[in-house]
Amino acid sequence: MDALITPPMPDDGVLERSMGDRVDAEPISRCERCGNHYDKAFSVTMDGVSHTFDCFECAINALAPRCAHCNGMIIGHGVESDDQYFCCAHCAEAAGVAGLRDRVGPHS
Ligand SMILES: [Zn+2]
Numbered sequence: 001m002d003a004l005i006t007p008p009m010p011d012d013g014v015l016e017r018s019m020g021d022r023v024d025a026e027p028i029s030r031c032e033r034c035g036n037h038y039d040k041a042f043s044v045t046m047d048g049v050s051h052t053f054d055c056f057e058c059a060i061n062a063l064a065p066r067c068a069h070c071n072g073m074i075i076g077h078g079v080e081s082d083d084q085y086f087c088c089a090h091c092a093e094a095a096g097v098a099g100l101r102d103r104v105g106p107h108s
């Protein structure tokens with residue numbers, strides 16, 4: 001019974017620790033928008049290009065498309081017509097693009 005709750009004790013604890021500390025050996029990732037060095041930075045691949053950011057705000061500001069009508073950042077699904085993006089069907093209609101529906105299954 002005791003064996004079930006015994007935490008795993010890896011024999012190669014030294015090896016695991018050295019892998020976890022590799023941040024010391026490598027340069028910390030740098031946000032390409034604000035320049036912040038952050039060890040928990042993440043990368044986003046868009047159109048085959050990889051971008052590195054320290055937070056979602058930076059990622060959104062750098063990568064989110066803008067509504068062609070209200071210029072708001074499109075963080076949700078948005079709608080698309082030709083090469084134009086709109087934050088919602090209303091903006092698309094206001095910009096003269098007819099027949100677009102919000103492309104959001106879960107909400108409708
Ligand atoms: Zn940043």
Ligand SMILES: [Zn+2]
Pocket residue numbers: 067068069070071072086087088091
């Ligand atoms: Zn809009």
